[in-house]
Amino acid sequence: MNQINSATEKKSRYLIKSVIKAFQILExxxxxxxxxxxxxxxxxxxxEQSTVHRFLLTLEHLGYVEQTEKNGKYRLSLxxxxxxxxxxxxxxxxxxxxxxxxxxNKKIGETVHLVVLDKGEAVFVNKLATYPTLVTYSYIGKRxxxxxxxxxxxxxxxxxxxxxxxxxRKKGLPRFTGNTITNVEKLKEQLAEIRAEGLAYDxxxxxxxxxxxxxPVKNHAGEVIAAVSVSGPANRLDLHRLxxxxxxxxxxxxIISEKFGYKGN
Numbered sequence: 001m002n003q004i005n006s007a008t009e010k011k012s013r014y015l016i017k018s019v020i021k022a023f024q025i026l027e028x029x030x031x032x033x034x035x036x037x038x039x040x041x042x043x044x045x046x047x048e049q050s051t052v053h054r055f056l057l058t059l060e061h062l063g064y065v066e067q068t069e070k071n072g073k074y075r076l077s078l079x080x081x082x083x084x085x086x087x088x089x090x091x092x093x094x095x096x097x098x099x100x101x102x103x104x105n106k107k108i109g110e111t112v113h114l115v116v117l118d119k120g121e122a123v124f125v126n127k128l129a130t131y132p133t134l135v136t137y138s139y140i141g142k143r144x145x146x147x148x149x150x151x152x153x154x155x156x157x158x159x160x161x162x163x164x165x166x167x168x169r170k171k172g173l174p175r176f177t178g179n180t181i182t183n184v185e186k187l188k189e190q191l192a193e194i195r196a197e198g199l200a201y202d203x204x205x206x207x208x209x210x211x212x213x214x215x216p217v218k219n220h221a222g223e224v225i226a227a228v229s230v231s232g233p234a235n236r237l238d239l240h241r242l243x244x245x246x247x248x249x250x251x252x253x254x255i256i257s258e259k260f261g262y263k264g265n
Contacts, residue, residue, distance in 0.1 A: 025055050035073035084141055093226055094125060096259045101128055104252045108245050110232035113138060115151035120167035122152035147173050147187055148180050150202035150214035151227035157194040158224040179205045199246050204234060211237040213246050215253040220261025228253050
């Protein structure tokens, strides 16, 4: 342990503090859906306004932020999205699953998602939408609480117990609608049902009037590496319809899982 700490301390001496600050500013701005004033960013970052302004000018010069002409506020540019999208495109999971997701989207005619778990959160790494769509809570790169969406519940269901408990302790189970599960025991009961059936459902638990069904993608070791979900308005995707399309979802994850060496049923 001392060797690890010593190595960490040694590495930290070479860290460039201004680079760390620049990325902290970008991460802070990413939590705002639209724009932010310099003085608000200064307050959040606990930095001098002139220093924040210099960081923003530099980031603007590099193309990572932009200042609006209308009110002088700052917002992130699309350059970060382009970098993230390039990463997603390079991920094997993305490339291997894309044809299957397209086929699923075509067959069912509802929005299809590919979701992974990262740091206890559900992250949407792909979305194939149908138009018009009521599924507005998701976009590629979006993070969401895992306990309130079908794909997130799939990802939680197969975690070791201590890891699941740690996520619940850190993230909590906040309520988003009247259907959101906020009780730990009730959630764990549902996760056990998900493991038994290989499917998870979401009945307006994050966004009202949007229902969803999801199933796990597994690798050669039988580990869950992602979830595929189908979402749509509740008047089209009621329980009966979700049950009908569940076999299509299971077939899709089976095909993707086989590409990663999974031999199970």
